Amino acid sequence: MRYLFRTDYRQDISVARHGGDLFWYGLLLFVMFVIPLVMGEFYVGELGGVFIFAIAGVALMLLVGYTGLISLGHAAFLGIGAYVNSVLLSRGVPFAITLPAAGLFTAICGAAIGLPTLRMSGLYLAIATLAFGSIVGTVFQKWESVTGGFDGFAVPTPSILGINLDGATGIYYASFVVLLFVIWVAVNILRSPMGRAMVAIRDSEVSAQSMGIHLARYKAMAFAISAGMTGLAGALFAHYVRFLAPDAFDVLLSVQFVTIVFVGGLGSIQGAIFGALFVRLLPQFIAIVRDDLPFGIGRLPGLEPSLFGLVLVLVILFQPDGINGLWQKAKHWFTAYPFKRQQSSRRQKSYAKSERLR
Amino acid sequence: MEDAARLLQLVVNGAAAGCIYGLIALGFVLIYKATEMVNFAQGDIMMLGGFVAYTMITHFGLNYWLGALLAIAVTAAFGFVLDALILRRVIGQPQFAVVMLTLGLGFIFRAGAGIGWGYDSVGFNTPFTNKTVAIGHLVLGEDNLSIIVGTVLLCAVLYVFFSKTRLGVAMQASSQNQLAAYYMGIPVRTVFSLIWAISAGVAAVAGILLSPVSMIDVNMGFLGIKAFAAAVIGGFGSIPGALVGGVIVGVVEQLAGYYLPAGFQEVTSNVVLLAMLILRPQGLFAELTGKRV
Amino acid sequence: MSLFEAQGISVRFGGIRAVDDVTFNVEKGEVFSIIGPNGAGKTTIFNLISRIYNSTDGKLIFDGHDFTRTPSYQVASLGIARTFQNIELFPNATLLQNLLIGRHCHSRVGLLSQMAFLPSTRRAEIQHREKAEDVIAFLGLQRYRDSLIANLPYGVRKVVELGRALCIEPKLLLLDEPSSGLNVEETEGMGFWIEDIKKDLGITVIMVEHDMALVNQVSDRVMALNYGKVLAMGSPREVQTHPEVVKAYLGGELEDVA
Numbered sequence: 064m065r066y067l068f069r070t071d072y073r074q075d076i077s078v079a080r081h082g083g084d085l086f087w088y089g090l091l092l093f094v095m096f097v098i099p100l101v102m103g104e105f106y107v108g109e110l111g112g113v114f115i116f117a118i119a120g121v122a123l124m125l126l127v128g129y130t131g132l133i134s135l136g137h138a139a140f141l142g143i144g145a146y147v148n149s150v151l152l153s154r155g156v157p158f159a160i161t162l163p164a165a166g167l168f169t170a171i172c173g174a175a176i177g178l179p180t181l182r183m184s185g186l187y188l189a190i191a192t193l194a195f196g197s198i199v200g201t202v203f204q205k206w207e208s209v210t211g212g213f214d215g216f217a218v219p220t221p222s223i224l225g226i227n228l229d230g231a232t233g234i235y236y237a238s239f240v241v242l243l244f245v246i247w248v249a250v251n252i253l254r255s256p257m258g259r260a261m262v263a264i265r266d267s268e269v270s271a272q273s274m275g276i277h278l279a280r281y282k283a284m285a286f287a288i289s290a291g292m293t294g295l296a297g298a299l300f301a302h303y304v305r306f307l308a309p310d311a312f313d314v315l316l317s318v319q320f321v322t323i324v325f326v327g328g329l330g331s332i333q334g335a336i337f338g339a340l341f342v343r344l345l346p347q348f349i350a351i352v353r354d355d356l357p358f359g360i361g362r363l364p365g366l367e368p369s370l371f372g373l374v375l376v377l378v379i380l381f382q383p384d385g386i387n388g389l390w391q392k393a394k395h396w397f398t399a400y401p402f403k404r405q406q407s408s409r410r411q412k413s414y415a416k417s418e419r420l421r
Numbered sequence: 422m423e424d425a426a427r428l429l430q431l432v433v434n435g436a437a438a439g440c441i442y443g444l445i446a447l448g449f450v451l452i453y454k455a456t457e458m459v460n461f462a463q464g465d466i467m468m469l470g471g472f473v474a475y476t477m478i479t480h481f482g483l484n485y486w487l488g489a490l491l492a493i494a495v496t497a498a499f500g501f502v503l504d505a506l507i508l509r510r511v512i513g514q515p516q517f518a519v520v521m522l523t524l525g526l527g528f529i530f531r532a533g534a535g536i537g538w539g540y541d542s543v544g545f546n547t548p549f550t551n552k553t554v555a556i557g558h559l560v561l562g563e564d565n566l567s568i569i570v571g572t573v574l575l576c577a578v579l580y581v582f583f584s585k586t587r588l589g590v591a592m593q594a595s596s597q598n599q600l601a602a603y604y605m606g607i608p609v610r611t612v613f614s615l616i617w618a619i620s621a622g623v624a625a626v627a628g629i630l631l632s633p634v635s636m637i638d639v640n641m642g643f644l645g646i647k648a649f650a651a652a653v654i655g656g657f658g659s660i661p662g663a664l665v666g667g668v669i670v671g672v673v674e675q676l677a678g679y680y681l682p683a684g685f686q687e688v689t690s691n692v693v694l695l696a697m698l699i700l701r702p703q704g705l706f707a708e709l710t711g712k713r714v
Numbered sequence: 715m716s717l718f719e720a721q722g723i724s725v726r727f728g729g730i731r732a733v734d735d736v737t738f739n740v741e742k743g744e745v746f747s748i749i750g751p752n753g754a755g756k757t758t759i760f761n762l763i764s765r766i767y768n769s770t771d772g773k774l775i776f777d778g779h780d781f782t783r784t785p786s787y788q789v790a791s792l793g794i795a796r797t798f799q800n801i802e803l804f805p806n807a808t809l810l811q812n813l814l815i816g817r818h819c820h821s822r823v824g825l826l827s828q829m830a831f832l833p834s835t836r837r838a839e840i841q842h843r844e845k846a847e848d849v850i851a852f853l854g855l856q857r858y859r860d861s862l863i864a865n866l867p868y869g870v871r872k873v874v875e876l877g878r879a880l881c882i883e884p885k886l887l888l889l890d891e892p893s894s895g896l897n898v899e900e901t902e903g904m905g906f907w908i909e910d911i912k913k914d915l916g917i918t919v920i921m922v923e924h925d926m927a928l929v930n931q932v933s934d935r936v937m938a939l940n941y942g943k944v945l946a947m948g949s950p951r952e953v954q955t956h957p958e959v960v961k962a963y964l965g966g967e968l969e970d971v972a
Binding site for chain 2 (some may be wrong): 318368
């Protein structure tokens with residue numbers, strides 16, 4: 064066990080709790096940096112995909128895990144980011160501008176959809192984003208002059224500072240840098256008044272309001288930040304897939320994003336990373352075992368979505384803290400051994416909490 | 422005259438589709454009023470109901486009415502078990518966890534139906550298939566009329582049930598105040614499971630009524646998304662509101678399909694939903710909501 | 715001029731007048747208690763003052779400023795803080811975070827500065843922490859600083875809620891049944907906190923309370939309500955012996971009792 068003695072207010076604010084944290088995070092950073100030098104193209108590409116999903120995961124974690132709002136339309140934001148980036152790029156705008164432009168424009172879209180719907184309970188946001196996602200999907204299909212419709216859209220190769228971000232390695236590093244940026248912003252938000260306002264809204268709206276938090280404004284801000292980060296992920300996603308098809312951004316993708324958050328563990332940035340790893344690796348795993356499954360289950364057309372559904376159900380029922388919860392428990396077990404107590408990890412009983420006036 | 426007849430025909434077709442949306446929305450509302458959960462798998466339960474009816478009628482060779490009745494009963498029992506085994510466990514978890522849980526269940530139901538009944542569209546013979554009624558210039562399909570009549574009858578039955586029977590009144594009481602109902606000796610948890618059963622039964626009725634108009638297939642549950650528009654228009658707490666909302670969505674959709682360019686029809690319900698949330702988020706039949714401190 | 719004035723405020727739910735033409739004023743530095751049977755409209759008055767409900771009539775004046783139509787989220791920055799009957803803390807945040815949320819109405823840094831955690835944000839954060847630590851020290855909550863609220867006993871949560879309200883640095887503090895759910899000792903402790911808040915911090919207090927011992931211990935003036943109407947106002951002793959109040963509490967006709 065490590066005890067932390069507090070000698071300064073700054074200690075609470077700083078990101079790393081102690082020297083050990085700095086060491087481990089530094090090591091991780093170094094390893095991630097050298098991976099493309101030692102691993103094959105395929106694995107580098109897959110890890111790039113994990114990074115992109117992790118960006119979207121962190122974005123959605125801020126919204127679901129910290130603000131307590133759910134969005135079933137984040138695939139649409141990913142799509143908006145992807146198309147804005149690619150369309151601008153194909154008109155000759157440099158990547159250094161299209162990437163932030165994709166994030167900014169998506170954030171504005173998020174604010175525009177969030178402001179009106181967030182006056183009502185969070186439930187309406189789930190429904191509204193579902194509707195929004197399907198409208199945006201239709202727009203991608205029908206606005207052929209810009210998106211190419213069902214013929215698709217070939218994404219030009221991005222370059223930054225004269226270096227072509229071509230192939231898996233280029234996308235890997237670009238996504239890695241953006242992921243680090245997004246995590247940095249998320250951590251900053253969480254230790255600022257904005258982050259505390261989000262947590263307050265999640266835990267008690269009435270009380271948040273009486274602390275001076277303008278509910279609709281902060282919810283819309285959280286939603287816009289989350290949408291904007293997803294837009295950044297979208298811009299990278301466009302280069303990851305290299306060819307945009309309008310039906311890639313459907314409800315299933317939105318559900319995958321939410322699965323990242325739930326499987327990873329609500330209310331932790333680490334959880335979003337764990338979740339992204341899981342969600343990206345699950346299809347690979349299915350591909351490997353597909354032929355060995357009994358009764359031809361492996362060849363069912365709806366296998367992947369139903370597995371995501373099953374995982375969601377199981378996590379919500381039996382492991383609401385997600386992978387991060389397991390990780391924390393394991394860490395606790397090792398540091399506290401042999402003093403592990405049952406109590407310390409037992410779930411609290413919860414009762415029906417009504418937001419309704421009775 | 423021609424135009425008027427065409428318009429009327431569109432309205433009737435739209436109202437029929439709207440009744441289906443209304444029935445799915447009714448399922449949302451019943452469950453929401455009782456447990457404050459929203460069942461995102463409601464459309465998929467409708468799909469299951471349709472497939473069960475298909476099995477009863479086509480495979481077991483039952484008469485349409487008997488098969489339909491059995492299918493409704495089976496689906497209702499399924500709803501009861503679903504609540505008793507799974508949804509009861511998440512009472513008290515945040516609302517969005519329930520949203521994701523039911524969404525996940527929907528995916529599982531779709532896969533289950535795919536395994537059980539395959540991924541092709543199926544249909545069965547009904548007394549209303551391919552029959553029409555002509556009134557002057559107006560030619561109406563009996564299939565569409567049967568949906569409207571069926572919905573009206575079902576609503577009458579539900580109305581009598583909720584206002585006149587002991588069980589119905591107990592359900593209303595449990596919805597309004599769980600704790601008080603519990604103290605009055607109402608077995609609240611069983612009552613909630615029964616409400617899930619009713620709502621699943623209503624979904625099955627929707628699936629069976631819809632089958633002569635459109636085939637039954639694994640993905641018909643996506644109609645549930647349109648039903649959200651119906652429920653929101655109705656204010657999400659009002660049963661007549663859900664039906665009125667459904668009819669509005671259905672009619673607007675038909676008119677948009679006829680008068681607007683291709684591609685607009687499929688997004689109509691979503692546009693109506695977003696417009697409603699922006700202009701009048703509390704719905705047409707608002708209920709007072711807010712938390713008491 | 716009084717610090718706070720309610721002039722003929724009313725609110726109706728359906729056909730019931732929950733608060734009916736209530737007028738009172740609170741002087742700077744006093745502890746003003748509102749008593750009355752269950753359902754008399756006490757908490758509703760608090761919900762009117764914190765603008766969760768709209769008053770159908772009348773006026774609310776604070777520090778010479780009419781805030782009858784001020785949105786609810788701006789009430790805190792006017793200098794009015796409140797606690798809740800059944801505790802409305804943020805259970806999945808630590809005690810320190812809860813107190814820092816109380817500092818929200820004093821935060822002035824822009825969103826972009828927060829996202830980049832610029833030096834201005836860092837300085838403001840350190841100041842907020844200093845204030846929060848002052849409150850922790852004042853209420854003796856040091857040992858719970860980093861505990862999640864969900865893991866704290868009820869009595870401690872009650873004090874934390876008081877602390878969160880103090881972090882707003884209010885001029886007026888609304889305490890909704892500060893003693894509910896507390897045992898005799900904890901209630902006594904609460905009484906001392908309220909006295910300290912009044913004397914040491916100079917904060918004016920309006921309190922809704924059932925526990926008459928606590929009311930007598932801390933109140934300068936008392937207002938009794940029943941069915942949303944004012945029955946009596948005055949010193950604790952005057953109000954408790956007022957015939958209308960006795961009638962309301964005992965329920966029966968006074969003539970019969972006498």
